[in-house]
Amino acid sequence: MTRRRVLAAGAALALGLATASPLAVSGGPAADRGRLIPHEDPAAAAADRDASLTMLLFQDAAAAVRALRLADARVLLAAIARASVPEDLQFLVEHEGGAIAEIANAIERVEAALSEAARLVRAGRRKDAAAVLSRARRLLARGRLATEDAVAGLRELAGRVGIAGLPERAPARRAYANAQGSLQQLLVLARTLAAAIARIERGDIGEVPRLLTTFRALVQTALLRTTFLRWSSPAVAYPGLPFSITGSVRAEDGLPVPRRLRVALDGGRLENTVVKGPFRLSLTVPSTTPLGPHALAVEVEAAGSYAGAAETHALEVTRAQVTVTAHGPRLAWLPGRMTVWGVASSALGFREAPTVEARLGSAAGLVPAAPGGTFRTSLDLPVSLALPGPQTAIVRVVPAEPWNAPAEADVPVFIVNVLTPGLVAAAVAPLALAGYARRRRSRWGGGPAAVGPLLPQAAAVRAASSEEAGIAVGASARTAVLALYWSAVRRIEQRTGARMLPHLTLREFQRTASHEAGPFADMTALAEAALYAPHAIGPDVVDTMQGLLRQVEAAGTREPS
Amino acid sequence: MSLRRFVAIVAIAASALSGLVAWAYPSRTDFRPPNPFWNGLGRFASEWHVARLRSLAQLPEDPRATAVVVIPYRGVAQADGERLRRYVDAGGVLVLLDDYGFGNHVLDALGLRLRLTGEPLVDPLFYQKNRRLPKITDLPALRAPSTMVLNHATSLAEASGATVLARSSAYSFLDLNGDGDWGEDEPRGPFPVAASVSLGKGTVAVIADPSLLINGTIELGDNRAFLRQVVRLAGERPQVFLDEAHLPAARLDVAKDAIGVAQSRVADPVTLLVLVVVALAAPVGTALFRRRRSSGPHA
Numbered sequence: 001m002t003r004r005r006v007l008a009a010g011a012a013l014a015l016g017l018a019t020a021s022p023l024a025v026s027g028g029p030a031a032d033r034g035r036l037i038p039h040e041d042p043a044a045a046a047a048d049r050d051a052s053l054t055m056l057l058f059q060d061a062a063a064a065v066r067a068l069r070l071a072d073a074r075v076l077l078a079a080i081a082r083a084s085v086p087e088d089l090q091f092l093v094e095h096e097g098g099a100i101a102e103i104a105n106a107i108e109r110v111e112a113a114l115s116e117a118a119r120l121v122r123a124g125r126r127k128d129a130a131a132v133l134s135r136a137r138r139l140l141a142r143g144r145l146a147t148e149d150a151v152a153g154l155r156e157l158a159g160r161v162g163i164a165g166l167p168e169r170a171p172a173r174r175a176y177a178n179a180q181g182s183l184q185q186l187l188v189l190a191r192t193l194a195a196a197i198a199r200i201e202r203g204d205i206g207e208v209p210r211l212l213t214t215f216r217a218l219v220q221t222a223l224l225r226t227t228f229l230r231w232s233s234p235a236v237a238y239p240g241l242p243f244s245i246t247g248s249v250r251a252e253d254g255l256p257v258p259r260r261l262r263v264a265l266d267g268g269r270l271e272n273t274v275v276k277g278p279f280r281l282s283l284t285v286p287s288t289t290p291l292g293p294h295a296l297a298v299e300v301e302a303a304g305s306y307a308g309a310a311e312t313h314a315l316e317v318t319r320a321q322v323t324v325t326a327h328g329p330r331l332a333w334l335p336g337r338m339t340v341w342g343v344a345s346s347a348l349g350f351r352e353a354p355t356v357e358a359r360l361g362s363a364a365g366l367v368p369a370a371p372g373g374t375f376r377t378s379l380d381l382p383v384s385l386a387l388p389g390p391q392t393a394i395v396r397v398v399p400a401e402p403w404n405a406p407a408e409a410d411v412p413v414f415i416v417n418v419l420t421p422g423l424v425a426a427a428v429a430p431l432a433l434a435g436y437a438r439r440r441r442s443r444w445g446g447g448p449a450a451v452g453p454l455l456p457q458a459a460a461v462r463a464a465s466s467e468e469a470g471i472a473v474g475a476s477a478r479t480a481v482l483a484l485y486w487s488a489v490r491r492i493e494q495r496t497g498a499r500m501l502p503h504l505t506l507r508e509f510q511r512t513a514s515h516e517a518g519p520f521a522d523m524t525a526l527a528e529a530a531l532y533a534p535h536a537i538g539p540d541v542v543d544t545m546q547g548l549l550r551q552v553e554a555a556g557t558r559e560p561s
Numbered sequence: 562m563s564l565r566r567f568v569a570i571v572a573i574a575a576s577a578l579s580g581l582v583a584w585a586y587p588s589r590t591d592f593r594p595p596n597p598f599w600n601g602l603g604r605f606a607s608e609w610h611v612a613r614l615r616s617l618a619q620l621p622e623d624p625r626a627t628a629v630v631v632i633p634y635r636g637v638a639q640a641d642g643e644r645l646r647r648y649v650d651a652g653g654v655l656v657l658l659d660d661y662g663f664g665n666h667v668l669d670a671l672g673l674r675l676r677l678t679g680e681p682l683v684d685p686l687f688y689q690k691n692r693r694l695p696k697i698t699d700l701p702a703l704r705a706p707s708t709m710v711l712n713h714a715t716s717l718a719e720a721s722g723a724t725v726l727a728r729s730s731a732y733s734f735l736d737l738n739g740d741g742d743w744g745e746d747e748p749r750g751p752f753p754v755a756a757s758v759s760l761g762k763g764t765v766a767v768i769a770d771p772s773l774l775i776n777g778t779i780e781l782g783d784n785r786a787f788l789r790q791v792v793r794l795a796g797e798r799p800q801v802f803l804d805e806a807h808l809p810a811a812r813l814d815v816a817k818d819a820i821g822v823a824q825s826r827v828a829d830p831v832t833l834l835v836l837v838v839v840a841l842a843a844p845v846g847t848a849l850f851r852r853r854r855s856s857g858p859h860a
Contacts, residue, residue: 007567039772039775040694042694042781045690045694047691048685048690050685053686056686057686079730084688084696248745277749
C-alpha cells in the first residue's frame, strides 16, 4: 500500500507539472517582460495631462498671421482643433484659436476694403470710397479687439497649464512669449493702420491708393522678425576630406520656414542649400586650400519679413601627420644592393597606397606601399668614391590623399667601398715591397745601405765575429771589412770619447774622432767602398783592413783625440 | 495493476493533458494570431483571413494578388531575404512593419535605400492618450480628414525615392534621450512613418510601427482603413499571408504550433483511416494473443 501511495503521489505531481509547464513558459503580458517590444495597451495607457505645448501651436499661428501668411495660419488653427488637450482646457484652447482666426479674418477684410476703396478713388467715386474706408476702420477696430481678446485668453491658458512654473528655456515658455510678442506686434500694426486711415479720413481720400500700395510693406517693416542662427563646426579640417557642421535656423516667431543658407570658406562657396530648422551639412575643403587659419562663414538669407543672419567661425586647415618607421642594414657594400623596409601610417588612414621613395646619394628606389602601409625597396649602390663611411638613406612617403602630409625617415648605414681598400692597398703595396726588398738586400750584402741600418748590421756582424775582430767563418768579404771597421770604431770611441751616432756618416765620424790622415781614415775609406761600391770586395781588402786595424790599435795612445 | 502499466498510463494521461492545456490556453505573445489580448493579431488575422506561414519557404510560387506581412522581430537569414526579394520581383506585395527589430536587414536585402530610424517618435500635441501614441493626420492614402494612431512608433529615413503614405505632424520629434520632452538637439518633424516603393513587378510597403496591427491599436482612428489601403496595393481582394517565422515566440506558441501540425496531419483522411483501423484492430489482436498464450502447450 505504501508503495502505491508513493506512486500515486508522484503521478499526481507529474500531472500537475505537466499541466502547469505550458502556462509557466508562456510568459505574462508583454509589459511584464520589459521593453523587449515597446508598445502599450491603449485602453490602459496613462493619459498625458501636460497641455503646455499647445503654446507651440499658438506661437506658430500668431506668427503666421503676423507674417500675413493667412492660409498657413488657418491650417494651423484647424490643427489646434485636433490637438490633444485635457477636457477642462478644451474651451480655452478653442476660444483662443477662434480669436486668432478672427484676427486673420480682420486683416484680410481690411486689405480687401482698402483695395475696394482704392478702386473707387481711381474711379472717381470718392464718396463711396470714403464709406468703404470707414468700413475698413471698423474692421480694423474689430481686429484690434480680437487681438486684445487673444492676448488675454493666451494669458489665461498659460496660467492654467503652468507656464510660469516651467524653466525659462522650456519650449512651451518660449513659445508663449513669442506668441504674446506676435499678438503685441499685431496690436501695434492695428494702431498704425488705424492712425493712417484716420489721417486719410481727415485729409485727402485720394491717399487711399498709396496706403494700399504700402500696406504690405508697412506690415513687413513693422513686423520684421529676427532670425537666430546657431551652428557648430570642428576646429580643424583637412583638404579634400569631408567634415560636418550642424546647427539650426530659427525665426523669433519659431515658425519652421524654409530658409536659404550659404556656407563659404574665405568667401569661396562651399554650400548653397535650403534648410528648415535644424540642419546638418557635409562640406569638403578644396584640396588646393592652403594650410593655416581660415574663416568659415554661414549666412541665412533674409526672406520676406524675416531678417537674415550670419556667423563666422575660425577653421584651421591642416594635414594629418603621417608616421614613417624605416629600417635598413647597418653595413652596406659598394657596389651592392641595400634593402630598406618599414611601415607608414596616418591617423586618418590611407585610402590609396602611398608612394615610398628611398634615396641614398644617386641611388633611388620608388615603390607603392602595401595596403597596410608596409613597404620594402632596394637601392642599387653604384661604384662611387663619394659614398664610403657613415651615410643616411632618406625614405620619403608621399600619400595620395591631399589630407595626409608627406613624411620622411632616416636610415643610418655605414657604407664600405670595396674600391677604397684596394686603392689603399695599391698605393701602399709598392712601398711595402720596396722596403721589404731593401731590408733583404742589406741583410745579405747587396747594394748601398744607409749608415743607420749599417750599424745594426755592423753590430750584428760584430756579434757574430770574435772580440778581436776576427772574421766569422763563411762571412763575406764585405761583412768582414765592415766588422773590422766596427772594431776600429770601438777603439776610437773608447780612446776619444766620440760616439758613432746614427745620423753621422763614416767620414763625419772619422773627422770628429781623429785626424784626416792615418790608418783610421784609410779604414773609413775602405768601409765606404765596401758599402757603396757597385763591385764586390775582394779578400785583399780584408787583409788590408786587418793591417790597418793593428795600426789603429797600436797607435792608440799616440793619435790625439 | 503492475507498476509498469501504472506509470505508462500516468505518462500518457499527463502528456495528453499537457497537450490539451497547451492547445487551449491562450497565447499572450506579441503579434501572435492566436493571441486574443490587446497585443495579439487575432482581429487582423480573422478579418483579413490571414494564412500563417511557418517559414518563408512557404511563400506562394505565384505571388500575384497576394500580400505577405512581415514583422521581423527575429534575425532574417540571407536565404529569407532572397526569398522575399524574389517574391516581390515576381509581383508580390511585401508589407513590412517594424520599429526596433530587424526591418533594416530586410530593406538591405531588398536593395532599398529606405530605412527605419529606430528612434522613438513622440508627438506632444497630437496623440491618443499620451504622446507615445501619436496621431497621424497627414495621410495622402486616405480621404481627409483621417487619423491614424500609432503605438510607440519610429520613423522612416531616406524616403526621397518612395511614395510617402503617412507623415507625422510638424510638432513630432525623435526622442533621442527617451525623456519624452523635446530637446533642441532632437530632430523635429514632420517625419514619414509609412511609405511604399516599387520593386520589380511588386511593391514594398514599409510602416514604422508593427503595433498598428495589434488588437488594441487596430481599432483606433482610421487604422483599419489605412491598412486596407496598404493591402490593396496587391489588388482588391488579395490573399494575405503572415510570416510567423520572424515573430517572437514563447514555448507555449511552439507547443501550439506543434499541436497544430499534428492536428493537420491527423486530419489527413489516409492517416485518419490508418488510426481508426489500428484503434479497432488493437483490442482484437490483444485478445487473440492472450487466448493463444492461455491455451499454450496443453492444447
